[in-house]
Amino acid sequence: MTTSTAAKYGIARRTVTMRVNGRDVTREVSTRTTLADFLRDELDLVSVHLGCEHGVCGCCNVLFDGHSVRSCLMLAVQGDGHTVETVESLSVDPTELHPIQESFAEEQGLQCGFCTPAMVLRTKEIIETGREMTDAEVRHEISGILCRCTGYQNIVNAVQSAGAKLRGEATADGAAGGRS
Amino acid sequence: MKPPPFTYCDPESVDEAVALKSEYGNDSLVLAGGQSLLPLLNMRLARPEALIDINKIGDLQKIERRVGILEVGAGVRQYELEDHPLVGELVPLLPEATGYIGHIENRHRGTVGGSLAHADSAAELPCTAVALDATVVVQGPSGTRTIAAQDFFQGWMTTALEPEEVLVAIRYPVTPWTAGHGFVEVARRVGDLALAGAAAVVNLDEDGRFTSVSVGVLGISDTTVRASAVESALIGEAPTEENIARAAKEIVPSVTSEDDLHATRAYRRHLASVVVSRAITAAVARARERSNGK
Numbered sequence: 001m002t003t004s005t006a007a008k009y010g011i012a013r014r015t016v017t018m019r020v021n022g023r024d025v026t027r028e029v030s031t032r033t034t035l036a037d038f039l040r041d042e043l044d045l046v047s048v049h050l051g052c053e054h055g056v057c058g059c060c061n062v063l064f065d066g067h068s069v070r071s072c073l074m075l076a077v078q079g080d081g082h083t084v085e086t087v088e089s090l091s092v093d094p095t096e097l098h099p100i101q102e103s104f105a106e107e108q109g110l111q112c113g114f115c116t117p118a119m120v121l122r123t124k125e126i127i128e129t130g131r132e133m134t135d136a137e138v139r140h141e142i143s144g145i146l147c148r149c150t151g152y153q154n155i156v157n158a159v160q161s162a163g164a165k166l167r168g169e170a171t172a173d174g175a176a177g178g179r180s
Numbered sequence: 181m182k183p184p185p186f187t188y189c190d191p192e193s194v195d196e197a198v199a200l201k202s203e204y205g206n207d208s209l210v211l212a213g214g215q216s217l218l219p220l221l222n223m224r225l226a227r228p229e230a231l232i233d234i235n236k237i238g239d240l241q242k243i244e245r246r247v248g249i250l251e252v253g254a255g256v257r258q259y260e261l262e263d264h265p266l267v268g269e270l271v272p273l274l275p276e277a278t279g280y281i282g283h284i285e286n287r288h289r290g291t292v293g294g295s296l297a298h299a300d301s302a303a304e305l306p307c308t309a310v311a312l313d314a315t316v317v318v319q320g321p322s323g324t325r326t327i328a329a330q331d332f333f334q335g336w337m338t339t340a341l342e343p344e345e346v347l348v349a350i351r352y353p354v355t356p357w358t359a360g361h362g363f364v365e366v367a368r369r370v371g372d373l374a375l376a377g378a379a380a381v382v383n384l385d386e387d388g389r390f391t392s393v394s395v396g397v398l399g400i401s402d403t404t405v406r407a408s409a410v411e412s413a414l415i416g417e418a419p420t421e422e423n424i425a426r427a428a429k430e431i432v433p434s435v436t437s438e439d440d441l442h443a444t445r446a447y448r449r450h451l452a453s454v455v456v457s458r459a460i461t462a463a464v465a466r467a468r469e470r471s472n473g474k
Contacts, residue, residue: 031188053181054219067288073218144283
């Protein structure tokens with residue numbers, strides 16, 4: 001290693017600033033810290049669940065510049081200057097759930113809850129495409145997140161119900177349609 | 181599971197990335213989308229002295245139309261191949277094949293160059309690069325050079341990239357508007373690595389016979405395979421079910437994968453001819469639609 005490279009890059013810690021859930025945060029991080037560990041350990045955003053830590057389970061998914069990514073497969077330093085959203089951004093008051101979260105509760109779209117933050121964020125991303133989907137399409141769209149409890153059907157119902165609610169298609173019994 | 185320590189370098193130009201590669205050589209790894217590299221780091225299967233993160237290099241993130249060519253920067257995210265109108269218009273095989281790469285979360289971050297440089301034999305982008313006769317552009321200390329995709333992929337996760345070189349772009353010849361394309365793969369679950377898959381591009385003459393056939397096959401060997409024997413068996417022939425099925429069997433000798441957890445070699449041999457046949461059939465149907473002006 002030449003001295004110039006050592007001076008420029010031979011630093012094990014960096015100061016990073018990123019916009020997380022609508023607030024700018026600045027922290028010093030080790031360059032080898034993953035984004036997932038940073039969000040959990042430095043910012044206490046413990047909805048970011050670490051299942052496999054090698055990109056298979058999807059439970060650590062966050063929205064990075066609006067796109068869902070595996071936060072265990074990114075470094076915290078790569079977040080510098082970017083935007084991150086976790087499920088904590090959805091409801092400010094823990095007693096008031098976001099319509100997507102309500103739908104997951106109503107449809108029993110969770111049992112143990114480990115994959116739920118990732119599923120809820122992915123639901124938000126799917127609904128924001130503005131496209132109505134069949135159940136089969138929803139299953140395909142959530143296939144990057146593993147759920148070991150529900151068998152997925154209730155999650156699909158929750159995604160469809162949340163989509164209907166947010167598009168303003170309320171139904172008589174409160175549980176919005178979309179099931180086929 | 182945490183990555184081992186490394187010197188983190190985040191150059192903002194290709195020249196600087198090449199200088200860093202020249203300095204560290206094989207002790208360094210380029211970090212693009214990280215969808216294959218971060219798992220290797222987290223599991224400590226890779227322990228580079230330096231990690232050269234190319235995500236800040238704007239020059240690598242362009243999709244450009246040149247004369248007869250679609251040039252895609254190495255840092256372009258895979259999902260952009262699915263979404264970018266120019267890609268679908270000029271090289272329609274690409275968005276179709278890209279949809280099979282992992283899950284959407286992987287494609288949001290994974291890059292075109294990363295998949296090519298990683299050179300997994302079951303990966304979609306190396307297979308389409310070979311089927312499309314694409315050219316890989318790499319830059320080293322003495323400038324840039326181009327390598328035909330077929331020569332770029334040399335063996336199991338091995339490419340023609342030298343230790344001091346960085347992959348900068350890939351050039352795809354624009355697919356003629358009358359050509360048809362097809363992409364088929366078989367995997368145990370959505371998003372899994374394929375057991376086998378095939379990409380095909382065909383052209384038919386006025387009588388409906390094959391004037392050109394190009395087929396890439398993934399998952400059957402230590403690298404992506406160009407199905408030359410299948411292609412030459414079809415040139416000048418009519419695209420009947422029998423002809424395609426007979427020609428597709430020519431892929432069987434190229435299946436060299438050992439038995440693994442997911443498939444025996446015998447099953448892969450069967451599967452290889454099935455995916456080749458289906459990809460060509462899909463390509464023929466599209467070529468017919470286009471020549472009928474639909």
